[in-house]
Amino acid sequence: MRKVPSLQQIGTTICGDNADEVIRIEQISHTYAGATSMALDHVTLNIACGSFFGLLGPNGAGKTTLISLMTGILPLQCGDVHILGRTLSQERDSVLALTGLVPQDYAFYPRLTGQENLRFFAGINGFHGPKAAERMERAIAICGLEQHIHRLAGAYSGGLKRRLNLAIGLLNEPRVLYLDEPTVGIDARSRRFILDAIKTLKADGTTVIYTSHYMEEVQQLCDTVAIIDHGRVLAHKPMCELLQSETHAIAPALENVYLQLIEEEPLS
Amino acid sequence: MTGAKLYTVARKELLLLSRDLHGLLLLFVMPLVFILVMSLAMQDHYASRSGAPLQVMVVDHANSATAAELVATMQRNQGYHFAVVPPGEHEAALDAARRGNIDLLIEILPELNAFAELQESENITDQEPVVVMKLPAHTSRQQEHIFAGLLQEALGRLRLTTLFETLNAQDLGISLPNEEEMMGASAISTTYLYGNDPANAPSSVQQNVPAWLIFSIFFIVVPLSYTFIQERQLGTLYRMRSMRVSPATLMLGKCVPYFGVNQIQVALMLLAGVFLVPLLGGDQLQLGTNWGSLIIMSAAVSWAALGYALLIAVVARTPEQAVTLGGMGNIIWAAIGGIMVPAFIMPPRMQMLSHLSPMAWALEGFLDVLLRNGGWTMIRDNVGLLGLFGLACMTGAMYVYARMR
Numbered sequence: 001m002r003k004v005p006s007l008q009q010i011g012t013t014i015c016g017d018n019a020d021e022v023i024r025i026e027q028i029s030h031t032y033a034g035a036t037s038m039a040l041d042h043v044t045l046n047i048a049c050g051s052f053f054g055l056l057g058p059n060g061a062g063k064t065t066l067i068s069l070m071t072g073i074l075p076l077q078c079g080d081v082h083i084l085g086r087t088l089s090q091e092r093d094s095v096l097a098l099t100g101l102v103p104q105d106y107a108f109y110p111r112l113t114g115q116e117n118l119r120f121f122a123g124i125n126g127f128h129g130p131k132a133a134e135r136m137e138r139a140i141a142i143c144g145l146e147q148h149i150h151r152l153a154g155a156y157s158g159g160l161k162r163r164l165n166l167a168i169g170l171l172n173e174p175r176v177l178y179l180d181e182p183t184v185g186i187d188a189r190s191r192r193f194i195l196d197a198i199k200t201l202k203a204d205g206t207t208v209i210y211t212s213h214y215m216e217e218v219q220q221l222c223d224t225v226a227i228i229d230h231g232r233v234l235a236h237k238p239m240c241e242l243l244q245s246e247t248h249a250i251a252p253a254l255e256n257v258y259l260q261l262i263e264e265e266p267l268s
Numbered sequence: 269m270t271g272a273k274l275y276t277v278a279r280k281e282l283l284l285l286s287r288d289l290h291g292l293l294l295l296f297v298m299p300l301v302f303i304l305v306m307s308l309a310m311q312d313h314y315a316s317r318s319g320a321p322l323q324v325m326v327v328d329h330a331n332s333a334t335a336a337e338l339v340a341t342m343q344r345n346q347g348y349h350f351a352v353v354p355p356g357e358h359e360a361a362l363d364a365a366r367r368g369n370i371d372l373l374i375e376i377l378p379e380l381n382a383f384a385e386l387q388e389s390e391n392i393t394d395q396e397p398v399v400v401m402k403l404p405a406h407t408s409r410q411q412e413h414i415f416a417g418l419l420q421e422a423l424g425r426l427r428l429t430t431l432f433e434t435l436n437a438q439d440l441g442i443s444l445p446n447e448e449e450m451m452g453a454s455a456i457s458t459t460y461l462y463g464n465d466p467a468n469a470p471s472s473v474q475q476n477v478p479a480w481l482i483f484s485i486f487f488i489v490v491p492l493s494y495t496f497i498q499e500r501q502l503g504t505l506y507r508m509r510s511m512r513v514s515p516a517t518l519m520l521g522k523c524v525p526y527f528g529v530n531q532i533q534v535a536l537m538l539l540a541g542v543f544l545v546p547l548l549g550g551d552q553l554q555l556g557t558n559w560g561s562l563i564i565m566s567a568a569v570s571w572a573a574l575g576y577a578l579l580i581a582v583v584a585r586t587p588e589q590a591v592t593l594g595g596m597g598n599i600i601w602a603a604i605g606g607i608m609v610p611a612f613i614m615p616p617r618m619q620m621l622s623h624l625s626p627m628a629w630a631l632e633g634f635l636d637v638l639l640r641n642g643g644w645t646m647i648r649d650n651v652g653l654l655g656l657f658g659l660a661c662m663t664g665a666m667y668v669y670a671r672m673r
Binding site: 121 | 270273277287502504506510
């Protein structure tokens with residue numbers, strides 16, 4: 001495991017006063033303009049501080065819509081999100097300052113170097129000069145980008161691109177990190193590297209909300225899981241409880257539970 | 269919106285543009301090539317329009333005082349410059365005409381002397397030619413007919429002079445007019461509708477430098493919209509929204525560096541007109557003295573171009589669409605706006621249509637400043653139109669972007 005300065009070392013308080021419940025999603029519904037059905041239908045979730053939360057569901061289930069609402073990309077239509085005691089609808093900027101997003105796409109500029117990308121997004125987060133350099137150094141160290149940081153990002157391999165994508169999401173040292181399929185389309189070695197980096201964050205007490213189609217990854221990393229489909233929550237349980245419901249297999253697998261729940265849902 | 273965020277977005281735009289070779293070629297090299305090529309290619313056309321005399325070579329086979337008088341009579345017309353050569357240089361003169369080095373070649377035949385002395389046949393249809401016109405390929409039918417008219421007038425005048433000399437005015441009991449009165453020299457008054465001085469007609473460089481400069485300013489649509497669409501496709505816009513970047517910061521962060529790029533374009537293209545075009549044999553661009561108006565015009569054109577570029581950037585879905593929509597739009601604005609073909613040579617209906625193009629407002633404003641040394645009162649209408657166009661486009665862009673969110 002790489003040695004990187006922890007959040008405690010740089011003086012960040014990990015949890016708020018309500019340490020048991022870092023995120024509370026209350027009755028969120030969302031309908032896209034022109035759509036006949038709801039993308040999210042009264043979704044309520046509670047996520048504990050410092051936990052690793054898996055958000056699972058088939059394509060089009062509403063995962064990205066939920067993350068977009070929680071990160072302020074989509075406006076709230078109904079319901080609200082509370083993070084560390086702050087309410088998104090009332091304190092949008094201070095809530096979003098606590099969160100980081102690593103989207104599924106390579107959301108950086110291929111014509112800029114890794115360092116220029118990090119400096120740009122650090123500036124967007126409000127960090128300049130020595131503070132930006134400190135944040136960049138930590139993100140580079142966590143993601144192991146030291147050898148590649150001066151190359152154009154467009155020339156990176158798939159694995160390096162994923163690592164840069166993750167590093168950008170860590171620049172504001174978020175208390176809550178949203179990871180949307182962070183290991184999709186990369187080789188086993190790069191995936192291992194990214195998963196190690198994510199474990200480092202967990203050790204630092206960052207709350208991670210994780211979406212992936214790789215069930216073994218989710219089973220390995222997550223403490224709690226929510227499975228959603230057609231905008232509704234089908235299951236929301238600690239991993240161990242969810243796996244207990246899978247009684248037929250010798251080695252209980254999350255994938256079996258997931259498929260069982262999804263298949264019970266009527267096709268839209 | 270904070271200044272630091274704005275600076276960060278603007279700096280990123282400049283970095284991206286500095287690595288976009290095609291964008292740089294489009295913004296700086298393309299207009300420079302257009303300015304040089306078009307200024308030099310259309311120099312003669314504009315020169316004739318602004319009063320530069322046509323070059324006429326005269327081969328004098330008559331070698332007489334009458335022939336000299338004929339040339340002297342024609343030389344009173346300032347639209348022509350005459351060079352008389354002896355018959356021995358006839359072939360060289362023909363060669364010069366064939367090469368297009370002169371605009372007209374005339375040969376004065378020995379028969380002119382008898383013609384002037386009124387010794388020819390009484391039947392005018394039997395008249396032998398006394399002057400032969402030889403026309404190079406580039407001389408237009410219009411120029412041919414105008415010069416033939418001048419020649420006929422000069423020949424008629426020769427004979428009229430001979431006639432007056434043979435008449436005894438006192439015997440006739442009338443007072444003969446002097447030469448000026450006879451030709452009615454003061455009977456014509458001229459008004460130049462485009463200014464008080466024919467020198468105010470645009471020269472090739474005065475027309476082409478602002479024209480292609482405006483064209484290049486509007487071409488920021490390509491790199492700007494390309495970057496914006498790429499940001500949308502890559503997901504960086506999505507990411508920036510999660511980082512609380514407001515639409516105003518994003519839009520302004522794009523406008524500020526491109527506004528700077530536009531001002532660099534203006535400075536470089538004007539310098540090319542002043543220093544580079546003359547080096548290649550063209551006229552020198554006259555900048556006038558009204559720097560304030562020049563800066564206002566430059567800013568107004570940039571504002572309009574930025575608005576247009578942002579609108580295309582948010583409306584287009586792919587970079588290909590942006591290049592097609594933005595590039596084609598620019599070419600249409602330029603074609604009807606007098607950039608590619610000067611509006612003053614268009615038929616009246618097309619001239620009316622040209623007033624619909626923001627490039628026409630921009631060109632008119634620049635010509636007011638560079639050609640007529642115009643101040644605020646002269647440019648304010650065009651500045652106002654460009655301002656409104658830019659504002660409408662920006663508003664449209666913000667509206668579409670907000671709906672996109």
